[in-house]
Amino acid sequence: MPESPADSPSTTEREPAPKAGAERRRAGRPPAAVLDLAGITAAALRLISKNGYDGLTMAALARSLHVAPSALYNHVESKRDVLLLVEDHLTALVDVTAFAAEPWESAVRKWAWSYRDVFAAHTPLIPVIAVLPVTDAPQTLAMYETVSAGFRAAGFPEERIVSAIVALESFIFGSAYDVTAPADIFDSGTMADSTPSFTGAVRSLAVQGHEKPADVAFSLGLEALIAGFGALRE
Amino acid sequence: MPESPADSPSTTEREPAPKAGAERRRAGRPPAAVLDLAGITAAALRLISKNGYDGLTMAALARSLHVAPSALYNHVESKRDVLLLVEDHLTALVDVTAFAAEPWESAVRKWAWSYRDVFAAHTPLIPVIAVLPVTDAPQTLAMYETVSAGFRAAGFPEERIVSAIVALESFIFGSAYDVTAPADIFDSGTMADSTPSFTGAVRSLAVQGHEKPADVAFSLGLEALIAGFGALRE
DNA sequence: ACCACTAAATGAATGCCATTCATTTAGTGG
């Protein structure tokens, strides 16, 4: 079908012109679907990285996808679903490769640091993840499979594998919050006189130096957990 | 201006009667203050324990205090302030008494379990606490003082005290979420075939028994941390 | 070739939320 030679001007308004910015879509199902889960996920991540989690609203998400807010609900059931999409996407970024190639200690160390770093920038997801049935998050389940296989291969008794992973994860989630804490979080202000022990400890910490306090604490706790758990291997 | 001797019945509605429930307060400052911080805190806790954190809205809080929502803002600057009041109140419930009477290991153990138990029922506070400058929370600061004094007395090197406490706290906060997780959180559903290692580990955990999984994981991690940190003492 | 069905968009509500502001009344310090 080559070309209709002479569309009367009055009927040519079908595509007023694919102008630069603002093409208005009229109501009704569009010829090709505008939205899909991957696109929604990507747009949510873009919004989060630009404006933080406060900026992630259904209205803003819709706007960034050039769509009415209600259109999103053809693809997700709720905002929580959007957070789940983001969560599962991020979990796939956690580095589990060391479990295939390195001794257990260093594999756990790499995994834990990577896990913490990924979610330190996404702490609002933590309350969602922490109570999330793994069924709902395939990438998350995949991560657990790799990690638990690593524990098993390292000689971990089977009945302790899940508990050890849960304990590590708890520590990791808690530590992710620390990363975002303000630098002066331990400034005791006018109460300093009545809290000599704590104030002294904070001061001596500050003296030490360049490493970020959150990193020092994370390293300290992680090494204790690795050492303690390593002793369980048979 | 004593009294207009004959109020026409239509104007006599000033005090319809101090009936049982619903006395309407007219606008303007009341003879005695209705609100104070302690009352707001207590009402917030009552609301939370009855309807959960979803039920804690400024409107509901005001209603439970027989006050207009805007009245709250004469005493707090924002809803976050209310959460801070609750947080500080709860922290005072954490048991730190063992630091005065018991060896370091068992004192830390008691403190950690108590801390976790208190906040397991209040996980929505965790994102608030985790980044909260201690200046804003006197009870919280008091807890830190007791704990750090206990560490110091046990021979902990001063520069490590804060890091060790932070690491323990991170683990405690993360573990508080676990307590609230649904029992079937690790059910891998239809993906079970593709995750043999993890599925097996979950099953063998279930076999074991009566203790709550969250408690087993918490105990495992806590003992590893205590053992690891205990070795730092001089 | 039609027709029922379903999918995917719009646009207009709904109800809830935290917060603000003008106003009213009551104590308080000079």
Added chain:
DNA sequence: CCACTAAATGAATGGCATTCATTTAGTGGT
């Protein structure tokens, strides 16, 4: 006595997630 401040009401405000009726387009069956 008077100016000021504290503490309440009540009426907005703007933002939020979500729902629903409506419109349009593709699809599978006969």
